[in-house]
Amino acid sequence: MAHHNYNLTGTICPIPVIRTQDRIAELLDGDTLEVLCSDPGALHDIPAWCRIHGHSITSAVQEPDGLIRISVLVQKE
């Protein structure tokens, strides 16, 4: 199990979701991924994508500087 970080600031919907989706495809069951985004839409879209694909969101917050930080626990069937 490994932890990964992914900086997606400067990209806007749906690119943060696409990049997260593609990154998770490379990860293993039990890995964790922390994604940093600047598009507020990511706060809804990345958790939505994770829910429908069975991955767990361990936290999703908008920080005081406006950046979105989302932590995902990768769960593969």
Next chain:
Amino acid sequence: MLAVRMVQEQGVEVEGINFFTGFCVEGHTHAIRNQDKNKKKRNNALWVAEQLGIKLHIIDVIEEYKDVVINPKHGYGAHLNPCLDCKGFMVRKAEEWRVEHKFDFIITGEVVGQRPMSQTVKRMPIVVRESGVGDRLVRPLCAKKLEPTMPELKGWLDRSKLGDISGRSRKQQIELTRLWDIKDYAQPAGGCCFLTNEQYAAKLSDLWVSRGTREYELDDIMLLKVGRHIRPNLDFKLIVCRDDGENNFAKGYKNRFVSLHSSSHEGPLALFDGQVNSKNLVLAARIVARYGKGKHASSVSILIARPKRQDTEELSVVPLGVDEMPREWIL
């Protein structure tokens, strides 16, 4: 949404594919503009997938899609929308995905007669032929208006339970939402592609004409969604932001374009795209001054920053008067 639900009713397992071409309306404009801050920021495709309980795969086709936009075999619709080529392209990509992931057939939400360019009785077979999908493409909502497909002939789908919808009315679709208790859905015929937008198409045409080539990169088409695009002459174009959201977005492009903003009055950030010389910069500065709080002032200071340079140049200019800026300059 309805097409998926219709086959789910028959016990078929469905997964969704959403293609990102770069011309999608939703999301980007909401992410950028202040006036859209209160709109729901959901991605509709993801939202629909979640309502239906299906997986959704979002596929980046930006590079491959360029050829569809630049060289559409079947031409454009009312603006720069290559709908028929686009449909063929997307079904072809879906077919590639289907084969790779070992699914049995493809469904779309198309309805015969709903769209003049790509969804007519004559043209729907073109999509089948040119995409190479063969008889594995099912349009559940209007299946009974079309020849039976392989999944129907094999009994994977019960044709009698598929739809016979046709035409532009959404009456039958709305009845289905009631039948299945679907209370929220994307606006029918809302338009999801900037290429069908007259103003956007004019800006894309201008981009191609000014460059002398019909090429584009993702950043180019993203910037066409932002700001007022003002072209005083073939030498340059100015993108003048309309609110703080656009200003923030445009700041990300200061390392690529000369940028201008007022240091003496509140006003927008503008990106300069074209031939940089003193005559053009003065005119650009006067335009930027015209869109700020100093538009009636006798003089406005404009800071000009060049990509990858720390120093800035300051010009004092008279804001351009309303009668000095012909309507044709605004794309």
